[in-house]
Amino acid sequence: MDRKELEAKVLANVDGDLLMKHTEFISSYDRESGSEGDWKAAKYFEEVMTEYGLDVEVKSIESLISLPVSAEITLDDGSKISCITQSYAVSTQAGGLTEKAVYYPECKDVEGKIVVLKGLASPGACFEMERKGAAGLIFINGGDYPHNMAISPVWGMPVPETLELLGKIPVVSVTKKNGELLLDYLSNGSRDITIEAEVDTDFRNIPLCIADLKATTPTDRYILFNGHVDSWHKGATDNATANAAILEIARVLKDYKDQMRINVRFVWWSGHSNGRYTGSNWYADYNWEDIHENAVVNINIDAIGAEGSTSYRTVDSSAQCYNLGYEVIKELTGQEPKYSRIQRNGDQSFWGHGVPSLFQILSLQPESSQGSDTFVPGLPWYWHTTEDKFEYVSKEILTLDTKIYLLAIWRLITQPVIPFKFQYLGKEILRNLEEWQNVAGEAFDLSPLKEKAEVLERLFCGLDNEICRINELSNLTKDDEMKALKLNDCIMGINRALIPVHYCSKSPFEADLALSMKPFPGLTDLEKLSSMDRKSLEFKALERKLIRERNRIFHGLKEAVKLIENL
Numbered sequence: 001m002d003r004k005e006l007e008a009k010v011l012a013n014v015d016g017d018l019l020m021k022h023t024e025f026i027s028s029y030d031r032e033s034g035s036e037g038d039w040k041a042a043k044y045f046e047e048v049m050t051e052y053g054l055d056v057e058v059k060s061i062e063s064l065i066s067l068p069v070s071a072e073i074t075l076d077d078g079s080k081i082s083c084i085t086q087s088y089a090v091s092t093q094a095g096g097l098t099e100k101a102v103y104y105p106e107c108k109d110v111e112g113k114i115v116v117l118k119g120l121a122s123p124g125a126c127f128e129m130e131r132k133g134a135a136g137l138i139f140i141n142g143g144d145y146p147h148n149m150a151i152s153p154v155w156g157m158p159v160p161e162t163l164e165l166l167g168k169i170p171v172v173s174v175t176k177k178n179g180e181l182l183l184d185y186l187s188n189g190s191r192d193i194t195i196e197a198e199v200d201t202d203f204r205n206i207p208l209c210i211a212d213l214k215a216t217t218p219t220d221r222y223i224l225f226n227g228h229v230d231s232w233h234k235g236a237t238d239n240a241t242a243n244a245a246i247l248e249i250a251r252v253l254k255d256y257k258d259q260m261r262i263n264v265r266f267v268w269w270s271g272h273s274n275g276r277y278t279g280s281n282w283y284a285d286y287n288w289e290d291i292h293e294n295a296v297v298n299i300n301i302d303a304i305g306a307e308g309s310t311s312y313r314t315v316d317s318s319a320q321c322y323n324l325g326y327e328v329i330k331e332l333t334g335q336e337p338k339y340s341r342i343q344r345n346g347d348q349s350f351w352g353h354g355v356p357s358l359f360q361i362l363s364l365q366p367e368s369s370q371g372s373d374t375f376v377p378g379l380p381w382y383w384h385t386t387e388d389k390f391e392y393v394s395k396e397i398l399t400l401d402t403k404i405y406l407l408a409i410w411r412l413i414t415q416p417v418i419p420f421k422f423q424y425l426g427k428e429i430l431r432n433l434e435e436w437q438n439v440a441g442e443a444f445d446l447s448p449l450k451e452k453a454e455v456l457e458r459l460f461c462g463l464d465n466e467i468c469r470i471n472e473l474s475n476l477t478k479d480d481e482m483k484a485l486k487l488n489d490c491i492m493g494i495n496r497a498l499i500p501v502h503y504c505s506k507s508p509f510e511a512d513l514a515l516s517m518k519p520f521p522g523l524t525d526l527e528k529l530s531s532m533d534r535k536s537l538e539f540k541a542l543e544r545k546l547i548r549e550r551n552r553i554f555h556g557l558k559e560a561v562k563l564i565e566n567l
């Protein structure tokens with residue numbers, strides 16, 4: 001059987017009925033982080049994976065979890081407006097918080113006010129408003145149901161330096177219709193509003209389920225294939241469908257251990273919805289060396305299989321993984337997804353370890369039926385609401401999404417060389433550096449980085465050709481196998497050298513905030529530097545900080561160059 005025939009046979013094993021059965025069971029419970037439903041789902045994964053013969057463990061992790069309890073808005077005539085509060089917002093004192101309310105950005109003076117604004121209660125928006133001195137926030141969402149959010153900018157467990165950043169003000173969200181009532185109320189200027197909100201933020205035990213499928217030929221390397229188990233409400237399409245896909249992919253792959261060159265580690269995190277990624281952050285902190293040494297790629301799966309989600313328009317990934325995602329989506333759907341640089345959200349806890357990412361959110365709704373004010377355009381209207389129920393799951397789309405993940409994982413674990421394509425990364429790095437140089441203008445010189453990146457880009461072309469050459473061979477000689485081993489070591493080393501500088505602003509052992517970050521985030525201060533007085537102490541101090549950052553990036557680029565030159 002040739003490679004294509006075997007792939008077709010493996011894909012044909014995906015069982016849509018079984019996917020639906022798992023999804024129906026998982027979505028029959030509310031699953032906030034650490035709840036009974038969350039634990040029931042984790043125990044279910046343990047049972048199923050044990051039945052499939054995998055090594056499986058459910059850990060109990062003590063984590064800071066924030067549960068919204070209740071919220072209400074009262075106007076000065078005593079009328080009530082229903083709303084929800086958010087994870088990591090604070091509770092109001094007895095009797096609520098009463099302040100003058102203003103509509104932002106029409107009124108920019110928000111100090112001490114309750115601020116009414118349109119959009120999703122995102123950590124970035126809450127962080128900005130709190131910094132401006134707002135006393136409380138009311139977000140007007142775009143649909144008929146308000147969207148649940150976790151508003152903390154802290155990634156996972158706070159440390160002393162980030163404790164201060166936990167939210168300090170009450171935050172609530174209302175529907176579009178209730179937002180219109182509020183705007184009408186404020187149409188003649190600032191008026192009193194009372195917010196009452198209760199949020200229960202405390203340490204709770206959450207489940208972490210880990211199952212290993214090991215290749216017949218022993219290896220320590222693994223694919224980290226993962227998704228969150230905890231969800232808002234019943235969370236059928238976010239994330240019971242993805243949980244089911246992980247189970248189904250394990251069932252199919254267990255019969256092909258002799259074909260595997262890399263192990264697969266299946267992980268279900270909790271602490272995603274109500275813990276700001278605290279489950280994956282815990283795993284990242286407590287397994288740093290193992291992840292750094294052995295994790296080949298982080299494959300995240302989130303919000304798949306929703307009815308009507310027929311658009312595959314992006315591959316959320318690191319650039320070197322894009323081509324693999326593109327090829328499997330094109331082969332299975334005929335669509336040609338664009339590259340979308342993986343963002344700082346969704347359990348992307350492993351950049352410091354040097355692990356690249358492939359996939360996060362996959363199938364999306366076409367524009368005509370997408371929800372408004374969802375986290376990314378293309379998520380359905382019921383995303384993160386009480387309405388995310390089993391009735392909206394499509395067996396056909398869930399099966400197709402599962403096959404896309406399965407085929408990508410199959411190629412990663414069975415090909416002699418990890419099938420990444422680095423040319424895209426080389427081009428992205430050059431593009432990013434050029435953008436930063438434009439920001440810096442004459443104030444700072446990035447040419448040493450540019451020169452190194454140009455060398456790297458040329459070397460990447462040769463490396464890609466060699467990866468393809470070996471992977472296309474139908475039979476590998478001993479020499480080819482040796483070459484494949486060397487190439488895989490080189491690929492692992494390149495990722496370890498580049499991802500921490502390209503994606504992190506801190507040391508590899510720390511966690512950046514859960515806020516959006518630019519490529520080479522350690523260069524962000526160039527925005528400030530370019531407008532400073534070059535003779536000032538402040539300029540010279542910041543310049544020195546950026547020299548150190550330039551050294552850090554240069555070192556990463558140089559390490560990658562050396563690895564390829566020494567092949």
Ligand SMILES: [Zn+2]
Nearest residue numbers: 238239302303
């Ligand atoms: Zn999700």
